[in-house]
Amino acid sequence: MQDQRAKIHVIGHSHIAALGAAASIREEGGDRFAFFELQKPPYKPAISGGVVNPALLERITAILESIENPAFALSIGGAFHSVVALANHPSPYYVVGPWLGYDPGSEQLIPFSLMREVMREKMSWQLEVIRTIADVLPQRVINLQPPPPLPDAEFIKESPGVYQEVIEAHGVMPAEVRYTVWRIQSDLFEEACRENDIEFLHAPPATVDDRGFLAREAWRADPTHGNAWYGEQVLQQVERYFETRKRAS
């Protein structure tokens, strides 16, 4: 077998771009990481008709057969909270979680427990991908918490990325609501991981501000994703996790 004990395979959607960027500019150790970008062929779509893309499972199986004790980090569909709540909805709504208060105007309240079920329903494909991968991978797999939302609506307006049209039409959702939807999503991911014996790694503390939003150092000209500095913090966190596991075993 090829000796690639240190190789860590990162599987996921757009959030792994920050990790890839960080790995590419490392002077050393960047090649410890291999990335499968699920938004690109042959892994796109990650799931269709409730069936996880066979190309993804075949690639994972091939790694398992060729490498002893490989490590995997997942980041599946983590930007979905932005689809739901980056921009104001045409029918304005708000949801309040136990983390941040919010003073509503005339928006419609979606009670927290209902919003949680809405997100669970809409995230069913991401959760199914995680469950399926967990079945294939017997060990050494972690799931990365998607980066928290940005606190600054003005920054998002200036860097709307692919959301430009909808943000121009409807404006940016209040930060507290964006945070709550992100946190609901994160909790559902964490719950799925717990049920499937997958370790869930929260965003590195240095990347989070005192209210729980993405710290300024981690921003890039983009409303959703972290920058290469953010990616580097996560890479180091992942390396530390697997090193600790290795020593423990």
Add this chain to the structure above:
Amino acid sequence: MSHPYKHLPDHAFWRSSVGDVLPSQVDPVVSAPFVIDKSTKIATAGSCFAQHIARHLTGHGFDFLVTEQAHPLVSQQLATKFGYGTFTARYGNIYTSRQLLQLLHRAYGTGALAGRSSQGANGPRRADDIWMGAENTFVDAYRPLIQPGGFQTRAELLADRESHLACVRRAFEELDVFIFTLRLTECWGDKTTGAVYPLCPGVAGGTFNADEHFFHNLGVHEVVADLREFADLLAARNAEAKVILTVSPVPLVATASGQHVLSATTYSNSVLRVAAETLTNTRANVAYFPSYEIITGQFSRGKYFAEDLRSVTEEGVAHVMRLFLKHFAGVEPQVEPQWQAPKAQQSNSFIEKMAHVVDVNCDEEALDQPSS
């Protein structure tokens, strides 16, 4: 020889209108005092049986008024689970005349049943109207089963309640016809304020306390008084509103009256039927529709009840709705209606666009599953 019965119509005689008639052809509706059409805004409240009525009206293309809609992000399945669109507003099941009257008072903040503070022996006392649910969540005591998982905070519950009561006001002010199914006479309430609940505290949230909570079995005069006051208040807000009363044919799940549940069912149904008749006879804008008689009449030989002898079969509901539509709407439905969701506020195309860029519930059943 002549006598008063000599010239009575067929419907006055058992043999010609029941005994010698095919069960499916039995029609106890003599006349409808007013009619509805597809532009009539119809609001409903009541219990499980009223849910059947709403479902059929929608299925036949009538304008089932829904003033409290789920947000477009919420799927139809989740909306139904959380009590949206089951009735005109998200008030859950309204079993008693007292609950109905109280809802109107609460919506407008009027009267002793508005759920406000009251003067207790030790000073002002709030109504026991927010219960604790599982995992430190909060339950709206006036609609304890509309929010699976409960409300996260008291503030969230109060915000949702305020929005709900605004939808209730809109419903009563916009409706043309209000269909209310009377269900129970037995109720539980708060001793200090007199507020009543749809369920006994402790069944679906809260904690029963014999010092704080009371049981009461409404008498016929009380039900009549409640309904009269309700009709007066409704008329004050909506002078053109008409009311159709029905009595639920579904037997009690349980009784706290001390009687046998069969006797308690007979008492309850008798009181409600008399009260409905009394209102109909004294108010020109109130009609009675005999769904109770259609389901429970001997002619069906019990086949309109399911195996549990409580649930009404779809065949029974279809008989009721066929006669309702015939007499109140002048239509003779030939085919079973297709269930259609109440009109949504708008499609969920927003999420689709963004993504492209990157059974009938009956909370009374809770009594059959006491919490441990």
